Amino acid sequence: MRFEIPSPDFSLRYTLECGQAFRWRRTGVWYKGFLSNIPVKVTQLAGRLIVETIDPRLTEERVRRYFALDVDLDPILASIDVDAQIHEAIGRFRGLRILRQDGWECLASFILSSFNNIARIQGMIERLCEAFGTSAGFNGYRGFIFPRPEAIAHAPESRLRELGLGFRAPYLKATARQVADGRVALDMLQRSDYAATRAALLACDGVGEKVADCVALFGFEKYAAFPIDLWMVRAMRYYFRRRRLTPRRMHDFAASHFGRYAGYAQQYLYHYVRTARSAARAPQPANQPGGRLLTA
DNA sequence: CGCCAGGTGCTGA
DNA sequence: TCAGCACATGGC
Numbered sequence: 001m002r003f004e005i006p007s008p009d010f011s012l013r014y015t016l017e018c019g020q021a022f023r024w025r026r027t028g029v030w031y032k033g034f035l036s037n038i039p040v041k042v043t044q045l046a047g048r049l050i051v052e053t054i055d056p057r058l059t060e061e062r063v064r065r066y067f068a069l070d071v072d073l074d075p076i077l078a079s080i081d082v083d084a085q086i087h088e089a090i091g092r093f094r095g096l097r098i099l100r101q102d103g104w105e106c107l108a109s110f111i112l113s114s115f116n117n118i119a120r121i122q123g124m125i126e127r128l129c130e131a132f133g134t135s136a137g138f139n140g141y142r143g144f145i146f147p148r149p150e151a152i153a154h155a156p157e158s159r160l161r162e163l164g165l166g167f168r169a170p171y172l173k174a175t176a177r178q179v180a181d182g183r184v185a186l187d188m189l190q191r192s193d194y195a196a197t198r199a200a201l202l203a204c205d206g207v208g209e210k211v212a213d214c215v216a217l218f219g220f221e222k223y224a225a226f227p228i229d230l231w232m233v234r235a236m237r238y239y240f241r242r243r244r245l246t247p248r249r250m251h252d253f254a255a256s257h258f259g260r261y262a263g264y265a266q267q268y269l270y271h272y273v274r275t276a277r278s279a280a281r282a283p284q285p286a287n288q289p290g291g292r293l294l295t296a
Numbered sequence: 297c298g299c300c301a302g303g304t305g306c307t308g309a
Numbered sequence: 310t311c312a313g314c315a316c317a318t319g320g321c
Binding site: 019020111113114116117118119121167168171205208210211214227228230274 | 304
Binding site for chain 3: 115116117119120123124161164165166167168169246
């Protein structure tokens, strides 16, 4: 099965490589991963998104929804394009969209993300899937579906630690149990507002403000969510100059400065500061106008 | 080989 | 409310 979907104002690369999702792997022009728990290969060619799978349950509607191709990006970017820094970030990464990921997978993944780096987060998640997920695949691409909360809830903590989850193992297990029990009703959150979603997620073990905002944004379409991690603090120095940076102040600022799509601004800024940093590390002729804004 | 990473929970002022 | 601290691990 093959879908070819017109994808104007969309960058598959920026969208999959900006750090919002952890399971996509690129080989050549193809990205391999899971979409609605169905293994797929995805690429973008001449303004079209191309998706291949052998599972007939996948629909074009599902694909469009996951990649947010139904979202009118231009007015969103126009609404957050309010200063020089975000303007530069938008200019560089236009086409980056906030995915609509599975809420549970997103929650579990970002619990593992705390005090961690992306490369290792990816490895941890992959081992978690191998250990507790069911196998699925086609044409040389085989992988493991992200495990259901029940599978993790019933696993011994020692087993989770063997996967290298470290101190996050008990957090993940406890949250998996809360979700499996129904104490945390994730299916309600799609229809809840940002504040209610955030509050519900904060009740989970291992979920603080940052993780709650990531899950609200990437898993539950709460575009006002503004996750503040170390990189975002760096980006926010541009706005705060000498003023003291606290999470509360940064949230308030983001809400009033960027508005109801602050989450989009966050993702563009996040990708912008991270790539600027790695570019600065790489040995290359220093004629890049990009990093200038960050040193302020 | 030290440093760092999409933070959180706990403690004591 | 808020600063200070421990927490496991491996990529770079």
